[in-house]
Amino acid sequence: MGGKGANGSPGSVRHGGTRMRIVSVGECMAELAPLDAPATYRLGYAGDTLNTAWYLARLRPEWQIDYVTALGSDAMSDSVLTFLRDSGIGTEHVIRDAERTVGLYLITLKDGERSFSYWRGQSAARRLAEDPMRLDAAFAGTDLVYLSGITLAILEGEGRAHLMEALRRARRAGTTIAFDPNLRPRLWPDTITMCAAVMEAATLCDIALPSHDDEAFHFGDADPAATRDRYLGQGAGTVVVKNGDGPILHAEGGTTGRFEPAPLPRVVDSTAAGDSFNAAYLAARLDGQGEATAIAAGCALAARVISERGALVHLEDM
Secondary structure, eight states: SSSSBTTTSBBOOOSOOOOOOEEESSOOOEEEESSSTTTEEEEEEOOHHHHHHEEEEHOOTSSEEEEEEEEEEHHHHHHHHHHHTTEEEOOOTTTETOOOOOOEEEEEETTEEEEEEEOOTTTTTTTTTHHHHHHHHHHHTTTTTOOOOEHHHHOOTHOOOOHHHHHHHHTTTEEEEEEEEOOOOOSSHHHHHHHHHHHHHHHSEEEOBBBBBHHHHOOOSSSSSHHHHHHHHTOOOOOEEEETTTTTTEETTEEEEOOOOOOOOOOOOOOOHHHHHHHHHHHHHHTOOOOOOOOOHHHHHHHHHTTTTOOOOOOGGG
């Protein structure tokens, strides 16, 4: 699965009874999600890579799921840290920054589709990759490191370069790298910079999890096959092209396939659809399941998540 693999041998991943250690890297934000009453919102905590870590911790509570981020030293940041710990997510590598706090976003829904308003200039997570030695310590001995294009976009100064180099070192040491491009042009200075950074990340990832609609708009891909082939051409060993409710194309080790998802239920809130898909897919692959089984698991979880409001849906309540 992917390039070097989590046990250091080409194309392989440890699985089958092994307690996995997965590290997710990114930003945890305060989330204001709409309730039924007008102008009434529920406070929660979410963020694309945090959402995936949270669902992984639900799906595989016996695994070690760690989160690498930076928080402030204020009461809101304390609440986020408590939330992570209570969710079974490891916080050993969370940095505390006395000068900053957490970012905030508000969800607006229309016919089940979401749009966001963000306040993240003060986010401590923008400094999560300032210290390369901290990154190396966080990634040491991991089976899989997961990140997204948003992770890359928010980093200040030399942070992006530090993170890329740390990922390269981890991969050489045997860690599998999984990457969701999650293209968000408003977070980048320009589209050229965004596309260049995403393609650089693609050169060092083992598993690429792009979404065709975003990729088509920003890279000009004519169809999901073009998206798949572009990431394969950059060196990704495994590519899964999410495609809304359409066919999912995938490729691994020179073999390509097509998966037809079941019809979606009524969409209440599409927030975290891709994040939850990624969690179930990665959990199944690390368990040793094949591509079709893992994609089916991803689709099933995403379908459950979008039937409720908010990014994080308690599966036992569904």
